[in-house]
Amino acid sequence: MTYMTETPEYVDEHARFAFDVFAKACTSRTTLEHLTGRWGILAMAALWHGPLRFNALRRRVEGVSEKMLAQTLQALERDGFVHREAQPSIPPRVDYSLTPMGRQTAGKLVDLIEFVESQMPEVTAAQARHDQAKVRV
Amino acid sequence: MTYMTETPEYVDEHARFAFDVFAKACTSRTTLEHLTGRWGILAMAALWHGPLRFNALRRRVEGVSEKMLAQTLQALERDGFVHREAQPSIPPRVDYSLTPMGRQTAGKLVDLIEFVESQMPEVTAAQARHDQAKVRV
DNA sequence: AGATTGCACATACTTTTTGAAAGTGCAAGC
């Protein structure tokens, strides 16, 4: 008997095109990680409502360290989602905003976030059921 | 019955019973991370097209280790996005599929992925511009 | 027939990433 009855594996119709996040070394995976990573998605969503200065963004995205916020914004800027505008004043003033592409992307991210938040009661219920079933040994 | 694991005093009246990913201790942030984390989003997107066995999923999501895939699927299962069905055969056969809530969520994730892939030419151009401006000797 | 491969994980150990803390240089407010 073969190991057979193998569930037919899906073949991505877009695989023949240049970018595929399922491919290990594809640059699109890196960009996706910048956008959906722990801090990237929150920074993008925060900027969705309008430009913010570095420390304002830091206060909005609770829990992010200065180091990680700087790193995250640098990656998003390089990818063309975020625009950085620094005024050479003292103290420094740096405004972060979304580019047109960034705004489109952030819209989808905000939509995702709001959907997830709306599903949280069901998620919480599922977690409770899961933990009940496990602990009941 | 509080939805948030901790309800600090600075939570305002309107947000008290809502989930907010910007809040450090909100459970919705953890769930969002399960979904949009490095492997979570790829696993969800892979399952969007139909059920897959553990090792098939592992082959589809290039680069994921067994440890991380198992960990990721366990979190997604606990959150109620993924359904795990194990057959007590030898060798073992375990099918992973999306729950109704998981399917809705995966739809949004797939949409996001496809959008990001479609924007990659612009991203690549932005990166080139950025690097040019910086490395300009 | 004995060795190898595949299955779905778990566990010990190593490497990478992240986070926390302090440094920078200056100016406005207490």
Next chain:
DNA sequence: GCTTGCACTTTCAAAAAGTATGTGCAATCT
């Protein structure tokens, strides 16, 4: 005149992720 805020960078400890190996059995290869 001393603290605070600005937008970061750098250093070092902690956490997360990645690597390698173990498990038990059956089907396939040599």
